Amino acid sequence: MRRGSGEPEVDRELLGVGHGYGGGAELPSALLRLVCEGEQGHRHPGGGGDRRYPVPARRDALTRCGTVTPVTRVRVGLTGGVASGKSTVSAILRDLGAVVVDADRLAREVVAPGTEGLAEIVEAFGPGVLTASGELDRPAMGAVVFADETARRRLEAIIHPRVRRRGAELEAAAGPDAVVVHDIPLLAETGQGGAFDAVVVVDVPVQTQIERMVAERGMSRADAEARVAAQASREDRRAVATYVIDNTGTLEDLRDRVTEVFEKLVSTGSAVG
Numbered sequence: 001m002r003r004g005s006g007e008p009e010v011d012r013e014l015l016g017v018g019h020g021y022g023g024g025a026e027l028p029s030a031l032l033r034l035v036c037e038g039e040q041g042h043r044h045p046g047g048g049g050d051r052r053y054p055v056p057a058r059r060d061a062l063t064r065c066g067t068v069t070p071v072t073r074v075r076v077g078l079t080g081g082v083a084s085g086k087s088t089v090s091a092i093l094r095d096l097g098a099v100v101v102d103a104d105r106l107a108r109e110v111v112a113p114g115t116e117g118l119a120e121i122v123e124a125f126g127p128g129v130l131t132a133s134g135e136l137d138r139p140a141m142g143a144v145v146f147a148d149e150t151a152r153r154r155l156e157a158i159i160h161p162r163v164r165r166r167g168a169e170l171e172a173a174a175g176p177d178a179v180v181v182h183d184i185p186l187l188a189e190t191g192q193g194g195a196f197d198a199v200v201v202v203d204v205p206v207q208t209q210i211e212r213m214v215a216e217r218g219m220s221r222a223d224a225e226a227r228v229a230a231q232a233s234r235e236d237r238r239a240v241a242t243y244v245i246d247n248t249g250t251l252e253d254l255r256d257r258v259t260e261v262f263e264k265l266v267s268t269g270s271a272v273g
């Protein structure tokens with residue numbers, strides 16, 4: 001719990017701190033009460049961000065504390081350069097209770113075998129972009145579009161409208177008080193920053209993006225650089241950010257920062273306080 005003047009003294013004995021507590025599923029009720037009621041002047045409950053407790057317990061504290069439960073849907077755009085860590089951040093947000101709409105996944109669904117999307121791609125690029133089993137040959141398609149901007153725009157014109165339609169459908173199916181996170185790699189490039197209540201940008205240096213693509217995805221350095229070159233600059237993405245998440249630290253650092261940002265997103269959507 002954050003400590004500062006005017007905050008209640010936490011009874012460590014009562015909380016079990018230093019007595020083996022720390023891995024349980026819930027915050028002790030005394031701490032939950034302090035989280036919800038005790039911290040005068042703090043909208044964001046200290047217990048929700050207290051790193052001594054596991055993320056699900058912090059989420060429970062947030063959810064059970066009426067002052068921070070969103071009463072309307074909060075719409076969030078999540079973006080970042082290729083291999084910056086968007087999917088990792090999405091997974092953490094999902095774990096915290098967000099509904100995640102993943103544009104990369106939808107971009108695969110709308111070109112699955114038998115779809116109109118795939119038929120349009122074959123019409124535009126020829127049957128050479130199909131595998132022997134009739135699926136989109138993704139490495140072959142990538143080799144074409146990351147070397148040729150006109151081809152890339154053509155592919156995007158087929159895929160993006162379908163992804164947006166499907167994304168809107170998925171959002172409509174989410175609960176009225178959900179935090180809906182749209183993970184959109186090209187959010188800045190496509191000028192969608194203004195379409196959300198908040199934009200979260202996952203930020204790493206280009207060098208880190210390239211190292212991760214080469215080391216973990218077996219890509220050549222040239223291919224990795226071509227993907228980065230096809231995207232907005234780090235500065236352009238940061239310019240549309242409400243929250244920047246630096247992902248140059250450990251996964252534990254990332255989890256803590258994402259939890260902090262999630263708490264802010266939840267309280268932004270709250271009608272109370």
Ligand SMILES: CC(C)(COP(=O)(O)OP(=O)(O)OC[C@H]1O[C@@H](n2cnc3c(N)ncnc32)[C@H](O)[C@@H]1O)[C@@H](O)C(=O)NCCC(=O)NCCS
Nearest residue numbers: 081082103104107138141142145155156159163185230231
């Ligand atoms: C070219 C394709 C077939 C390559 O597939 P592959 O499996 O290698 O990559 P995947 O789809 O998993 O994308 C990985 C990352 O590449 C980057 N990327 C993908 N498409 C683009 C693009 N058009 N421009 C810039 N970067 C892109 C993103 O950072 C994305 O997260 C595929 O990326 C694609 O269909 N792209 C066009 C659709 C698109 O714009 N998708 C981005 C979000 S809707």
Ligand SMILES: Nc1ncnc2c1ncn2[C@@H]1O[C@H](COP(=O)(O)OP(=O)(O)OP(=O)(O)O)[C@@H](O)[C@H]1O
Nearest residue numbers: 081082083084085086087088212216247249250251
């Ligand atoms: N803080 C971190 N430390 C070390 N590795 C990380 C960290 N964050 C993410 N990674 C790793 O970097 C790689 C890229 O992360 P991730 O897949 O989340 O990026 P992405 O932005 O979703 O990528 P893409 O743009 O291709 O969809 C993954 O292998 C992931 O495990």
